[in-house]
Amino acid sequence: MPAVFPSRLRPLLQLSFMLSLSASPLLIPVSWADDAAARRSYQVPAGSLSAALTRFAGLSGVNLSVDPALVSGRSSQGLSGEYGVEEGFARLLAGSGLQLQPVGEGAYILVPAAEGSSLQLAPTSILGANDETGGDVYAGGQVARRGSQGLLGSRDFMETPFSMTTYTSEAVKNQQARTLGDLIASDPSVRATNPAGGRYEQFTIRGFSLFNSDVAYNGLYGVLPTYTIDMEMADRVDILKGPTQLINGISPRGSVGGGINVVPKRATDKPITSLTANYASNNQVGGAVDVGRRFGEDNKFGIRFNGVKQSGDTEWDHQSVDRDMAVLGLDFRGERLRLSTDVGHTERDTDAPQERVQVGANARVPSANDVHRNYAQPWSKARTKDTFGTVNAEFDVNDSTMLYGGVGARKSNHDFLRHAVSVTNDAGDFSVQPRDFTRDENVRTATAGVRNWFHTGPVSHEINLAASYFYMDFENGGARYAAAPSNLYNPVETLTPIRPTRQDAEVYTENRFSGVALADTMGFFDDRLLVTLGARWQRVKVDDWSNDVKGDTAYDEEKVSPSGGVLFKATDKLSLYANYMEGLSQGKIAPSTSVNEDEIFPPFISRQVEVGAKYDAGSFGVTAAVFRIKQPAYETNAVTRVFGPNGKRQNVGVELNVFGEPLNGFRLLGGVMYIDSELKNTTNGTFDGNRAPATPKYNVNLGAEWDVPNVQGLTLTGRGIYSSSQYLDQSNDKEIEAWERFDVGARYAFKVDEKNITLRANVENVADKRYWSSAGASDDSEPGLTLATPRTYLLSATVDF
Structure with missing residues (x-):
């Protein structure tokens, strides 16, 4: 122990380690220029301050007492991201x-900050304030720098070898997004494919x-409501483009174009009491409450x-539409152990929900301009109830090893009285055939893993091993x-249906998916080159019964799926x-x-x-990306x-996205996506070379x-x-026209008696x-036309407060 240390520190634990990076920002005067040559990349997970300091000092090669x-x-x-020591x-x-x-x-030694001192941070590429669950928020506050990547943990977007955008709760509030379908209107790679006033959302x-x-939901599939997800529960929403099986495992419905992860809200060190009154035309009124507190020694407990x-x-x-949502989140953050649990219940009742419009073989595509009334019957309805919960845990075994896991469950009851809309001729005629449809679901899901950091010579490693x-x-x-x-x-x-003409068979289905994944992210040249190699073994087992008779389309199959990614930091600003x-x-x-309704395919x-x-x-x-995705085509x-x-279908595309605040007080969010989608190897080559439908x-x-300069x-x-x-079809005979939509809005934030008030008005x-x-x-089993929502x-x- 150096003699310059205060004597009271001598008998205490000394944490010593090694590192190399750059830049500065502290209460002590340090030149950023002097530190700039030492900048390098770090990954330090959230957790106890002791463990975080230990890991960072060890990576950077300095001694810290x-x-x-x-x-x-x-x-x-x-x-x-990239930092100086x-x-x-x-x-x-x-x-x-x-x-x-x-x-x-x-x-260095760690000491209490001098009273009245303030942390002076020089300009850096990490802008915005920390949100306590999502890491740094990018300039403008609409997008977070870090997003959840399942098996690979939480990472900065500049160190992610995938295309990913993470929307913040601030973006949710300012867009007045009520559901996930409202939020994705900011992303060119994502489109809603079901009417906003329908039974369910799909993308x-x-x-x-x-x-x-x-x-x-926090990395667990199948926990959130099946048909509509309310955005008031979300602290942030991660949208990852491309197949995600390596990092998240197989999804319940087998989505391959990408994945979405909703991160729940957590109490912050600053108390939260927020009340919102809202209105949506024609006559929807309601309110929302958001309350958060931390308590106990060092604010260990949160609600x-x-x-x-x-x-x-x-x-x-x-x-x-009548919707109710209640979600309670509890968490504990100890020195090495972090626990959280979330319990929620949602109910949604929709009268006269719209369906997609199917077009018969002998009918042309109807004119949307001529649809001025709701074609759904007044007696049709959709009633959904979902109760769900999760428990998640992280434990730092030591400064280089972390164990983590989570379990979740959901019970849902759905009751629909609906009718299909299948236009049979150019006049727009269709037959209303009422169908009473119930669906009851039970879900149980779990994941567990270990994450370990170490070096082999000059190469850093982050090993991730997980099982799901x-x-x-469902019945x-x-x-x-x-x-x-x-x-x-x-x-x-038409008259409200009373006497059934036919009873549908009772179909009971069980899905069991299991998997084990292993990945290693290796860092070369002071982590300027990151190489991720991994594979996931997956087993898919499906059984079904119809009126207690086991079906012949059940299957039990498994496969090892390899994946990999390479990221090179060409400069501090370009990856x-x-x-x-x-x-x-x-x-x-x-x-x-x-x-062949309800037939299950392999x-x-x-x-x-x-x-x-x-x-x-x-x-x-x-961000810019060029991609190619292949999978079987269905019709x-x-x-x-x-x-x-x-x-088969092949999608070759290009994406370009922009976000942030290029000019002070002026923010952008959005981008463009181009896709060349082609059908191949169709039966007798009938549709080969055609464009895949609905793309x-x-x-x-x-x-x-734009922040108005003269009006704060x-x-x-x-x-x-x-x-x-x-x-609309593989033959490319039926086509819908291009469309555009424009939204405008304004918000005004001010203070009254130390209360922050924000007024928002949007017109979609x-x-x-x-x-x-x-x-x-x-690739959808139920194609059809989605009618746009009128001015709202x-x-x-x-x-x-």
Whole structure:
């Protein structure tokens, strides 16, 4: 122990380690220029402050002496990215009331910060404030720098060999996003494929279907509600493009275009009390409450509650939506152990929910401009109830090894009285055939893993080993009723169905997915080159029964899927990457519109190759990617009405995204995606070379925010969305036109009696255009046209106490 140490520190634990990086920001005067030559990349997970300092000092190669009493019970948000030594320590110590004191070359001690001192940070590429669960927020506050990557943990976007965007809770609030479908309007790679006023939400990523069942909750599949996910529960939303089986395992419905992960809210050290009143046209009113507190020694315990109640009529005649949500999150952050649990319940009642419009073989694509009334019957309804919960844990075995795991469960009851809309002629006639449909679901899911950091000579390693298990059983039943005529352009109200003409078979299905994954992220040249190699063994087991008779389409298959990624930091601002991802997906299920309804098809394999670049300008970021995804194509034969595989489809595309604040007070969020989607190896070559259905060549989303210079707190917003034309079928005979939508808005933030108040007003589809926004999804079992939502007004007032 150096003699310069205070005598009271001599008998205490000394934490010593090694590192090499650069830059500065501390309470002590340090030149950033002197530190710049030592900048390098670090990955320090969130956890106890003691463990974070130990890991960082060991990686950086400096000696640090710490009085355990100073750090006991304190936590750190960790860090990810390029830092100088003192800059990195400053990030880890932010808000702790502690600072470094240099005691020699490469040697420091930890001492309490002087009273009245303030942490001075020079400009850096890490901008924005830390949010306590999501790491640094990028300039502008709409996108987080770090996102959850399942097996690989939480990483900075500049160190991720994948295309990924993480939206913050601030973006959710300012967009007044009520559901996941509202939030994805900012992303050109994602499109909603079901009506906003429908029974459920569904999306495409890079042209491939993504169901709500495939949206993860804190890394666990199948926990969130099946049909609609309320955004008030989300602290942030990670959208990862491309097959995600390596990092997240097989998803319940086998999505291959990408994955979405919803991260729950946590209590922060600053108390939270937020009340919001909201209105959506035509007559939906409601409110939301968000309360968070930390308590106990060193704020170890946290509680966060979010509740929502909203009901009323929508812009469509005789349609109303009533939604309730309550989510409670509890967490504990100890020196080495971190625990959290989330329990939620949601209910949604929709009267006259819209369906996709199917187009018969002898009918042309209907005119969306001529659809002015709700074609859903007033007696149709959708009632959903979902109760879910998760428990997650992390434990630092030592400074280089962490154990983690999570379990989740959900129980859902769904009750629908619906009818399909299948237009049979150019006049828009269709037959209303009522169907009473119930679905009860039970889900149990779990994951466990170990993460270890070490060096072999000059090469750093991050080894991840994880196992996952997913179980879901569901039972479908119902009845059918006598048909009656109606028309898309002039809907005819029919009698409420009473006496069934046919009882549907009771279908019971069990899904069991299990897997084990191993990955190693190796860092070369001071982690400027990161190479991730991994593989996941997956087993898919599906059994089904119809009226207690076991079906003959059950299967039990397994496969090892390799994946890998390479990222090279060409400069401090530019990262280049490439990846190969492969995954096994659950087979498709024949839809109710086919003659082989509920038939289950075997699993299939999807493959992606992607190269890209990411540019971090500090105040704004730009990402670009070129990708190719291959998987089997499915269709319902227009003549036989048999659903099944027919050839393969290949999506080759280019993405360009921008986010951040390129000019002070001016923010951008959005981008463009181009896809060349081609069918191959179809039966008898009939459709070879055709464009895959429901896949526009171009998607463009671009939003902007401008802080009015002379009016403090006032921000004007605007957004444009465009999709080019889409084919409805593999033959490319039926096509919907390109469309565009424009949104405008404003918000005003001010203070009254120390209370922060924010008023928001948005108008979606300001031109009130009628158009088909989607032709479904080319790999979807139930294709059909999605009618755009009319002009919608959104108003809210939030008071933060």
